Amino acid sequence: MFKYELKRLLKSRLFLILILITVAYRGFITVNFFKNYNESIVYDKETAVQINAFLKDAESKQSDRESLRMAVKNAYLEVQEKAATDSDIRNTPGSYGKNLLEDWTIVEAANERAEYILKTYPEQMRKNVSQAALTVNDSSQDAYTVRKNQKIIDKYNVKKDFSLIDTSAADNWLVLTKSFDYFYVFLTFALFFLASEAFCSERTRSLEGLVFTSKKGRAKLFSSRFISLTVIAVFLTVIFTAADTVSALYIMGYRLVVEPIQILPDFIGCMANINILTFIILCNLLRFALLLLAISLAAVISPLLRNIFAVSLSGGLMLFTAFALNIYAKNYIVFDASNPFTGKIDMARYKLYERIRIFLPTCFSSPAAYFEKFDYFRLADFPVSRIAFCLSVTVGLFAVFTLFGFLRFGRPYRFLQKKMIRGKRNGTEI
Amino acid sequence: MELKFNNVSKNYGKKQALSGFSTVMSEGVYALLGPNGAGKSTLMNCLSDLIQPSEGNILFDGADIRQMGARFREIYGYMPQSYGLYPSFTAADTLRYFASLKDIKNPESVITELLETVNLSDCSKQRVGGFSGGMKRRLGIAIALLNDPKVLVLDEPTAGLDPKERIRFRNLISEVSFNRVVIFATHIVSDVESIANNVILLQNGKILRDTDVGSLLESMDGKVWEADVENVNEALGKDSFKISNIVKTPTGAKIRIVSDEKPYQNAHLTIPNLEDVYLYYFNEVAAEND
Amino acid sequence: MTKLIRFEFMKVFNRGKWLFFAAILFAKLLFAFLSLNLKTDFSVEVYREYTNQLAGMSESEASEFILAESERINSIIAASNEMEEKYMSGEISIDDYKKYRTSYYDANSKIKAFEELYKRYEQFQELEPKNRIYFYDLSWNLFGRYLGFDFFVFFTVVLFCIPVFCREHSDNVCCLNEVSKFGRRKLCFAKITVCFTIGAVAALVLYASDFAVLALRFGMDFADMPIQAVIGYGAMTDDVTVLTFFVGITASKVLWCICAALAAAAVSAVIKEYVLSLIVYASVILIPLQFSAGEQGMLGKIGIGPGLQGNFYHFSLLVPALNIVLWLAVNYVIVAIKYPNKAHSH
Structure with missing residues (x-):
């Protein structure tokens, strides 16, 4: 049937x-x-590949996360300074891309990624967990608040391994x-x-x-x-x-x-x-x-x-x-x-x-x-x-x-x- | 007045629903008799211009009905085998609605008369949604008669009517058949016997016989027998004749047989009826086609 | 023909179906009352006070006033820390500080409303001087935001127009209709007329109810002001008054609603089944809405859904009128194909 x-x-x-x-x-x-x-895309796939290549290269050269983040940030600041003083960034040859403008795009995006993955996200999670821990240990809080914050700790106190990619x-x-x-x-x-x-x-x-x-x-x-x-x-x-x-x-x-x-x-x-x-x-x-x-x-x-x-x-x-x-x-x-x-x-x-x-x-x-x-x-x-x-x-x-x-x-x-x-x-x- | 069918055929793909239907009809009552799938409804749909014949045409007083269009529908009345009505309309409203569709001037008197004729005057203000099957059929007949049609086509008109209503209907058809072509398809042979002037036997889309009732019954002379038998099952098992009726008796059964030859020693001839005709023609043809 | 049309209306509004329309109208009025509810994060009274003040001024006077007021408010608020330090250090007396605090609270309570007014001032710089008129426009701005695709109108068309052709097949009455003199083309044209009428009347009544609620809630003040002077409507290309603009948009939507009704007739005439007609029709009307936000291209010109949503950049009566002709032609073609014209046919 x-x-x-x-x-x-x-x-x-x-x-x-x-x-x-x-x-x-x-x-x-x-x-x-x-x-x-x-x-609609900010930049094409080729540029995305170049960003990933830059990040991979940076990752291979640095041993810890903080120095990696700083290395990427410094590269970004360096290119930004160069671009600010250069009057013809489209024709100046670049280190990571074809020209300085591409370099700027690459390092800016790479820096944004590195900032988020290596700083913003871990810091946010640490903040969530530490604030929740304080609340849990505060005896004046009601049962719901304690339970809720305990849950926050359980959920956010988990290490996440992100790849450093665009x-x-x-x-x-x-x-x-x-x-x-x-x-x-x-x-x-x-x-x-x-x-x-x-x-x-x-x-x-x-x-x-x-x-x-x-x-x-x-x-x-x-x-x-x-x-x-x-x-x-x-x-x-x-x-x-x-x-x-x-x-x-x-x-x-x-x-x-x-x-x-x-x-x-x-x-x-x-x-x-x-x-x-x-x-x-x-x-x-x-x-x-x-x-x-x-x-x-x-x-x-x-x-x-x-x-x-x-x-x-x-x-x-x-x-x-x-x-x-x-x-x-x-x-x-x-x-x-x-x-x-x-x-x-x-x-x-x-x-x-x-x-x-x-x-x-x-x-x-x-x-x-x-x-x-x-x-x-x-x-x-x-x-x-x-x-x-x-x-x-x-x-x-x-x-x-x-x-x-x-x-x-x-x-x-x-x-x-x-x-x-x-x-x-x-x-x-x- | 003349309704002429010229070699009307209708195919549905490979299936031939109607094949070379040719006949001429004038005033009178014509019964279409045939088993299911004979082509009766197809013929009626062709006549109603609901479907287009694959071949042939239908002429009314020499003019093609498809060319006539609305002029033909003005003098045409049709009651299909299955149809619906608007459940929220009353019987009177339904007739008024169809009166406006049929362009009837001053419909109220016609409607009152028709409701009286089909015995629905008491229910004229009742919603059709609450009607029984029989009441809906009577209303359908009234709708078909609204425009006083010259060609009236009825498909199984007495289905669902009780015996009293069926008699009324037969009388009605007989009354209105004057100066009209009335065609009706039915399985109830007593209706055909009572009111039809002519019978058209139809099978597999082809006309088997097209004649008046008397001639048809005459053709069955010498073919209808009655006999007393002891073992009914033995009689039923025989292929050489067809049994149209069995009545149990103390000694066995009295059976009515349709056969070209005398089936039993003690069999005697009896007056044929249309049921015998039906049995004779449709079983005979079916056997030939096997 | 009038009799046929009368019976068609009977079929549509049988068994008190008109009560459904009454229910839709009631729901629409309720919805309009709830939606036309001015909720702002600034003080409406302050805004009204400003616009009343500016109403009597010429354009240059108004500009001067706004710039002066902007400077006054900003300077008061900017001086908050400085004045506090001065008071703490004894440079100013407590009475002076209290006077300042009073003016600070006054400025603070006005700043948000004034910012709205200032946006309007900036908008006015793009306009011709004759359109730079300050008046209380919040209700008209709200009305414009409220108007859009009206699902009540859409439901009305679906509820009453889709069954017009479908019911003949669902009730199995078509075989009786088609053998009657006027049961073919004439009946179809009667049905199309009924759909046309339902679309027009439903749209007029339901859209008029919006104006009725607006009038009851806020009144129709400043209806004769130029539309470009309303905040957010500076980009309007039509040089018309506020009322003319909104009536024009609504008139355009009424015409589109007639198109919608004719489209419902066409879809149901072709498909003949309720549910299928409902789905195909709803898809034809609603799906293009997703792709037409701000669309001025072909979708905006022939899409009934975008038409019912309303074009708030430039209203046109010609485009929907042409679409009505188009849909009438589509319906005629459907009827002609269904019942080919033979000699002497009606």
Whole structure:
């Protein structure tokens, strides 16, 4: 029965159209990104190679981290001084690049990297840990604060070995990943509509009398239908994880992709011990959880409303409201009409965003926010991870929706039952 | 008035749904009789200009109905085998709606009369969504008759009607068939016997017989028998004749047989009916094609 | 034809479906009330006070006042440490220091609002003198930020226009319609007319509600001022008043909404199934929004989504009007293909 249901889904017009739109949408985003890629990058791959070569050379010459950092910094200051006094930096031959201008680009980027990896990051972690240690030892603090700071120590007191490499390509990669946020919103809706159509198909095609009175019955039908939709969700997740991995490898290169995520300044506060590749996989798994929830939402609404249009609109409205709240809150950096380059944090929106990320599964459409900092909230006297809690809510909702949908699937429509009873009492023909 | 079918054929890929259908119809009731897949609905869809024939054409008073377009639909009434209605409309509203589609001037009197005719006057203000299958069919007949059509086509019109309603309907068709071409497709041979002037037997898209009911029954003279048998199963197992009816008796069973030759010693001829015709023609052709 | 149109409206608004529109309107009003909520990190009263003060002045007087006020505020705030040291060292008396502190608090409370005013002054340097008029513009600025892609209008079109063609197939009535005299082209044109009307009326009512909320919340003062004088709108190319500008943007969006309704009719006429039509239509309208931020190219000229979002650099009624003609033509072509013209056909 599962094979039949899967075949039916894959051959349906709705599925084919959804796949076409999905491919076109994703393709358009990707093509659009790579079309503007050369204009948007700070410097090209050749320069990135030269930066890495400079850093490697510096690393080989220095024995400890501090002297390495100072060596890179001195090289940068030296080139900066030379460039300041030279009137023709494009034609003056350079030591690291073709000319002095290239030298400046190389050492400036190298210095930025060295500063972050050798100073900023370790110092930040030391500061986090030492402040947390003080708080933990302070007997006047409440239980939650002590627990929270203990957790900070546990999470941040871990030595990270970063390679001293250029990470500017990651900025572009982050732009690409963020541009897929709306794509995953679309995918959630798409899977919801596909599932609605699947669960309402008996009603739409007037097959209720035939299907629900047959031997195999409701349980097998429901489960095979649910599993086939899950298979489609799994397939899409695998495909898009692979696509994300390939684009990450292309943009950043293998060497950077296997580095801890904290090598990127945007993720300096990330507590998880993961590399960029694992981050990509985890993000897609969170989105997969959202897709499963969409399927279960369709499973629970369909037997209640029966009419495919009503199911699509009501479920679509629920998803829309949840996504709208997410999108509104996550854009908490508000840009002034008079000065579009400097954004201000709208604190009310920011607080709302921090709250909804605890329980609103639609926040998984842009999962990077869960990895950017020490992401815990207070629950009673315990610090609880936002991602863990939200995932639990998602799984819980999924379980409840699926169970309820299963229990109501193929049962007589209560409203019609009541109408029939009323009709019989009044003596009118139904 | 003349409705002429000239070699009308319809292919769906390799499948020939209708093949060389040619006949001329004038005022009267024509029954299309045939098994499932014979091409009855395809013919009706071609006549309704819902599908285009692969070959041939249909002329009404010498003019191609496809060229006539709306002029033909003005004098055409059709009730398909399966159709839907707007559940939120009342019966009266549904008729008013179709009256506006059919460009009926002063529809109220027509609507009142039709509702009376199909016995839906009491339910005129009821929503169609609450109608039973039979009530919907009666409303469908009313819709088909709204524009007083000269060509009336009904696909399984009495399906879902109770015997009383079926009799009313037959009487209605007989009344309205004056000065009209009425074509109906049905499996209920008693309807054909009661009201059809002509019968067209259709199978695999081809006409088997196109004649009046009397001639058709006459052709079955000497082919319909009744016999008393002891072992019904033995009789059922024989290929040389077809059994159209079995009535159990204390000594065995009384069976009605369709056969060119006398099947049993004790068999005697009886008056044929259209069921015998149906059995005779469609089983015979099926056997030839095997 | 009018009868057909009447019945089509009956089909669309059956069983109290108009209540859904009422609910959407109510939700929109609520949303507008909540969104048109002036929240700034500077004192609105101070800003209003300044603009009231400047309203009576000529352009040169206003510039002089702003520059003088800027110097006054900056010098007071810059002198904070110095005055404290002077007081501590006894150079000035406590009364003088208190006087200074009073002027300091006054300057401090005004500085943020004044900075907003100063931004406006800088914006005005790019404008023609006739447009350099100071007035209280925060409500209009907020209104401009509030206007954008209106999902309520989008929902209305989806809810009422997609079923217009789809329901004939879902209810299986098309075979009865198509054998009637007017059941083909004429019926299709009636449906297209209904979609056109729904798009127009829904947009007019829903967009008008925005203006109603604006009027109730803030009033419509200074509606006759030049739009370039509103903070953030200095780059406008249209030489029109504030009200004309926003009405123009809205009128453009009403026309785009009619396009959206006609597009819904076309999509549902071709696809014939509710869910598929809904998905294709939503994708056609919403996906281009992601790629059209500030887009002035082709996407901005033919994309219905970007059109519904509104072009805040330059509003045009011609572009959406041409798009209406385009979508009417698309609908006509769909009907013509579905029901080819034979001799004497309606």
